Every structure is written in structure tokens, then in C-alpha cells.
Amino acid sequence: MYIPTLDDMLAAHDRIAPHIHRTPVLTSQYLNDLTGAELFFKCENLQKAGAFKARGASNAVFGLTDEQAARGVATHSSGNHGTCLSYAAGRRGIPCTVVMPRTAPQAKKDAVRGYGGRIVECEPSTTSREAVFAQLIAETGAEFVHPYNDPRVIAGQATCSREFIEQVDGLEAMVAPIGGGGMISGTCLTLSNLAPHIKIYAAEPEQADDAYRSFKAGHIIADDAPVTIADGLKVPLKDLTWHFVKNHVTDILTASEAEIIDAMLMTWKRMKIVIEPSCAVPLATIIKNKHLFAGKRVGVIITGGNVDLDQLPWQTK
CATH class of the missing domain: 3.40.50.1100 (Rossmann fold)
Known part of the structure; x- marks a missing residue:
């Protein structure tokens, strides 16, 4: 198993520069007041093809x-x-x-x-x-090209956090969704090398919480077909992503379906950006665990914006 390195991330950053956006970071005073934290949202929903991937x-x-x-x-x-x-x-x-x-x-x-x-x-x-x-x-x-358990893919995803820490000074925590673990692994790769003081939290749906259970058990637990509105987070961890999760993630936090939908709708209303249910899981877990983040500068990775506009979850909630 080849574990990607900081050099792989740096090479990826140069290789992909002509083909991706350097996505913006947005803030919301409303969400800061709600959570008691300073939240910074890295908007990969505005990335090429609509996602960090x-x-x-x-x-x-x-x-x-x-x-x-x-x-x-x-x-x-x-x-x-x-x-x-x-x-x-x-x-x-x-x-x-x-x-x-x-x-x-x-x-x-x-x-x-x-x-x-x-x-x-x-x-x-x-x-x-x-x-x-x-x-x-x-x-x-x-x-x-595996969706996440691939050193080339993880090195590419790691470029997101490199941009993030260049764009925002003084981050104390980073929260990103976890399914198979590609984004979290990339986040771990970059931050463990360039900003090891930043705590890394993974956010997961309660109804697809195999990464949470794996983290607590100390070994991979895989669900075959979980059911959740967060369709991008249904896949299990693999050996490469598990390496990063077990060694660098501070904790994995979970949110219910209702909490995810509420956070998604709140983001649409307050920030005026389109995000997927999977991307709302980090905000849902921050709202649910305010004591962990209050008074801190927190990076939140919004991973994608490819939504079926004819099937919005709050329309059938």
C-alpha cells in the first residue's frame, strides 16, 4: 500500500492547477452567532464539475x-x-x-x-x-481510478486544505464529511504536515455511521447498503483511507437525517449557495456539538453542489 506524501500533494497542486478553480471561502454571521464559533466555509460546491472530486x-x-x-x-x-x-x-x-x-x-x-x-x-x-x-x-x-482509496486521488483532494490554510489564518479545527474517506484523508495529509495544530473532525450521517463505529472499534466496519439522504456518504472506508483516519482524525461526529436536512436548508437560506445533503453534515454536527467549537476558528469543507432540484429533501420531509 503506497501512502501519499506531502510531495505528492505539492505535485498534484501544480498538475491540476489549469483544470480546477481555487474556490472561495465564505462566512455567515448568522451561523457564527448560532454556533458561537467563527465558521469559514470552503466552497467546493463552486468547483469544476460541482464537487471537490x-x-x-x-x-x-x-x-x-x-x-x-x-x-x-x-x-x-x-x-x-x-x-x-x-x-x-x-x-x-x-x-x-x-x-x-x-x-x-x-x-x-x-x-x-x-x-x-x-x-x-x-x-x-x-x-x-x-x-x-x-x-x-x-x-x-x-x-x-478508485473514488477514494487511491493515492493519486487523495493527493489531489489534499490540495483543498492547502488552499484553505492559505486563505484563512489561525484555523483551530477543520470539519469535513466522511464516507469512503477521500477528502478526510487528503485533509489529514496536508494538515498533519503543514498545520498539525488544527484538529480534524469527520462528520457522518447517523444512518450510515460505519466510519464512526470503525473509529470507536479500532478497525474497519463496513456497511453494505446504508440508507441516508446524504447519498455521497454511503460507501465504507478502505485500507488507505483508514490509515489516515485512525492516525490523524480527532473524532467522528454524527447527525440525524432531520438535522442534516435542516442544516442544508439553513445554508441555502442564509448563505445563498446550493449544497448537497452530504455537505450539510459538517454544519449539522457543529450545531449539535457547539461545546467543541465555541470560540474557535473552524474550517468547514463544503464538498459539492450537485443537487437534483426536482427532489429537494425539505419538500418531502
Whole structure:
């Protein structure tokens, strides 16, 4: 298992610069007053392809040799990684195939196809996803770019935190969502090297809390098909991301479905930006655990904004 290093992050930062946005950091006095903390929101919902995963996908795609690239790339994804890999592959002019759950939001399927990606559908479980994908790779010989358990992807995601600490001085804590752990691992990679005093918190839905249970147990516990509104956080940790979580994360905090929806709606109303349910989990956990963050300067990574506008959760709450 190759563990990406600070040098990998720095190389990724240079490699992907032409293909991504340096996303803005926003604040909200209302949310500061509500939580008693100074919150700074890194808006990866405004990233290329609408999600932070453009970073890792671009690093993987543009790091391929010409021979590897000629065979194309493939992945399995509930949406954003597939969209971002299709985006990056399109920029390089190579084919991309994405195995997606048939239940994935239509907006995310449309986005993959919009960037030129080809979709192969599977059942909404990790077992089905990996079985269908294994057959695809055997048939195509494409380069597998894992959504999160890939050193190239983690090094790319790590560039987000590098930008963040350049944009905001004096951060004392960082909160980001956790599913498979790609963003958290990248956050750990950067902060453990460049700002080790910053405490790293992962935020997870109560109904998909396998990372929380893994963290408490000291080993990976994987759920096959959890059900949560936070569709981007349903996948389990793997060996590479677990390495970063167990060594660098301060704690994993959870939020209920209702708390996630409330935080998502609050962000839309107060900050006037579109974020996904998965991205609302950090704010939900901060509101729920005010005592951990009160009086501190807290970075919050908003990971994506690819929302199905015909299926907003508060409309059916």
C-alpha cells in the first residue's frame, strides 16, 4: 500500500492547477452567532464539475502515461466522482466509464453523461457495485481510478486544505464529511504536515455511521447498503483511507437525517449557495456539538453542489 506524501500533494497542486478553480471561502454571521464559533466555509460546491472530486480525478487522469490514457479510465461512483472523472477525462480527450447505482440522483447521471462519460448501472449496494465494475475492467482494460482509496486521488483532494490554510489564518479545527474517506484523508495529509495544530473532525450521517463505529472499534466496519439522504456518504472506508483516519482524525461526529436536512436548508437560506445533503453534515454536527467549537476558528469543507432540484429533501420531509 503506497501512502501519499506531502510531495505528492505539492505535485498534484501544480498538475491540476489549469483544470480546477481555487474556490472561495465564505462566512455567515448568522451561523457564527448560532454556533458561537467563527465558521469559514470552503466552497467546493463552486468547483469544476460541482464537487471537490475534480481535484483527485484531475490528478489521476493527468498523471497517466499516454499508453495508460489510451485505454481510458473507469470507476464506480454514486455520482460526484464519476462526474468529475468524466470531466477530467474529457479535458484529456480519453474515454470514461462509470458504474453507478440505478438509484443515483438523476441530476448526477445527467452530469456524467453531460461530460461525455458512459454509465453502466448496478444495484444500490457495495457488493453489486464492485462485482459489476470487476466485469467492466476485465472487458475494457481501462485504468481504474478508485473514488477514494487511491493515492493519486487523495493527493489531489489534499490540495483543498492547502488552499484553505492559505486563505484563512489561525484555523483551530477543520470539519469535513466522511464516507469512503477521500477528502478526510487528503485533509489529514496536508494538515498533519503543514498545520498539525488544527484538529480534524469527520462528520457522518447517523444512518450510515460505519466510519464512526470503525473509529470507536479500532478497525474497519463496513456497511453494505446504508440508507441516508446524504447519498455521497454511503460507501465504507478502505485500507488507505483508514490509515489516515485512525492516525490523524480527532473524532467522528454524527447527525440525524432531520438535522442534516435542516442544516442544508439553513445554508441555502442564509448563505445563498446550493449544497448537497452530504455537505450539510459538517454544519449539522457543529450545531449539535457547539461545546467543541465555541470560540474557535473552524474550517468547514463544503464538498459539492450537485443537487437534483426536482427532489429537494425539505419538500418531502
